Amino acid sequence: MAIDSDPTVRAQELGEALRVLREEANLSVRTAGARIDASASKISRLENGKNAVAIDDVAALLAVYQVTGPRRRKLLDLAHEAEQRGWWQRNTLTFAERQETLMSLESRALAITSFEPIVVPGLLQTGEYTRAIMVESGIVDDQDVENRMITRLQRHSVLLRRQPPGLLAIIDELALRRVIGGRDVLRRQLEHLVEMAQRPNIAIRIVLNADRGHPGIDGGFLVIRRPEGTPVVFLANLTSSLFLEETAEIAQYEQVTRELLNHALDPAESLRYLGEQARRLDTGVPYEDHPRAADLD
Incomplete structure (x- = not known):
């Protein structure tokens, strides 16, 4: 599990991609969290790879950021693998x-x-x-x-x-x-x-x-x-x-x-x-x- 003390490379890669998407959508951490009924701290921790990844949260954020097609599938695949090391x-x-x-x-x-x-x-x-x-x-x-x-x-x-x-x-x-x-x-x-x-x-x-x-x-x-x-x-x-x-x-x-x-x-x-x-x-x-x-x- 991706936790504070030891985030995986995959979790950090996913988080960085979500941060870029949020900034491209001109949304603050607080606003993005409100759109999926989550706290700003939860979004921040997800973007930093420091939170256990919930697939539903990632899917909801991708919908907010209007990400579709192959890019969406790629990020959801990464979310499914986020806890794997190596x-x-x-x-x-x-x-x-x-x-x-x-x-x-x-x-x-x-x-x-x-x-x-x-x-x-x-x-x-x-x-x-x-x-x-x-x-x-x-x-x-x-x-x-x-x-x-x-x-x-x-x-x-x-x-x-x-x-x-x-x-x-x-x-x-x-x-x-x-x-x-x-x-x-x-x-x-x-x-x-x-x-x-x-x-x-x-x-x-x-x-x-x-x-x-x-x-x-x-x-x-x-x-x-x-x-x-x-x-x-x-x-x-x-x-x-x-x-x-x-x-x-x-x-x-x-x-x-x-x-x-x-x-x-x-x-x-x-x-x-x-x-x-x-x-x-x-x-x-x-x-x-x-x-x-x-x-x-």
């Missing part, structure tokens, strides 16, 4: 729809931990780097590249607001050595990482390739810490997104995070590493001749 969003949803859930979680986050072994974390990508990933992958249609890039870049605004979440970005060195978009694009991306790391809410840690494995070898992930309830782990692949909410699963990813930090350069060393690699790309020094941790002092 959410596998498969390819029945578009890329933009899957990103909406992620962005909604990030917009409410207190802190975000990101681990990426393949590319620069999405929250820290430059526009040209993002575009190059999509174009060079060869699997995104040309007409969809710009739409996807805009959707992804909308995520960045959460880091620039007045009270942003903390971001810990742990990046495997191999992701930074993949020359996506060419040397100039990668150099500017590395310089952007250095610039973003100057912000008080952002820390970047680099895991060097020390000829050994590490606990993040199974793939990238996000751990999103919410002001209410347990953290949520986000995983993504080509056709689906997965939100994990079970305590035991979250604990495993938190353990992996601790182990990765044991392998990683400290924040100052990580910044020196990024700066050195950007300079090498700028001067044409072979990128393969990169320094080891001992050379960063």
Whole structure:
């Protein structure tokens, strides 16, 4: 059941959709509640995912907001599933729809931990780097590249607001050595990482390739810490997104995070590493001749 102390991702997603619909209808919380014989506090709690979801209430609100057809069916389906933990969003949803859930979680986050072994974390990508990933992958249609890039870049605004979440970005060195978009694009991306790391809410840690494995070898992930309830782990692949909410699963990813930090350069060393690699790309020094941790002092 979605309760105050631990709302589910589905309940919060439903609540956010209902809030948007109410605002589009130019109704206050009090007025919307009066229309379905409910208190303003009940509507507020429903919109925040903090109340057990009553299907009749959701159906009544959708009628008040004049929502019909597929959109109504989608939200009622979500209401029926609101108490379920864990959410596998498969390819029945578009890329933009899957990103909406992620962005909604990030917009409410207190802190975000990101681990990426393949590319620069999405929250820290430059526009040209993002575009190059999509174009060079060869699997995104040309007409969809710009739409996807805009959707992804909308995520960045959460880091620039007045009270942003903390971001810990742990990046495997191999992701930074993949020359996506060419040397100039990668150099500017590395310089952007250095610039973003100057912000008080952002820390970047680099895991060097020390000829050994590490606990993040199974793939990238996000751990999103919410002001209410347990953290949520986000995983993504080509056709689906997965939100994990079970305590035991979250604990495993938190353990992996601790182990990765044991392998990683400290924040100052990580910044020196990024700066050195950007300079090498700028001067044409072979990128393969990169320094080891001992050379960063």
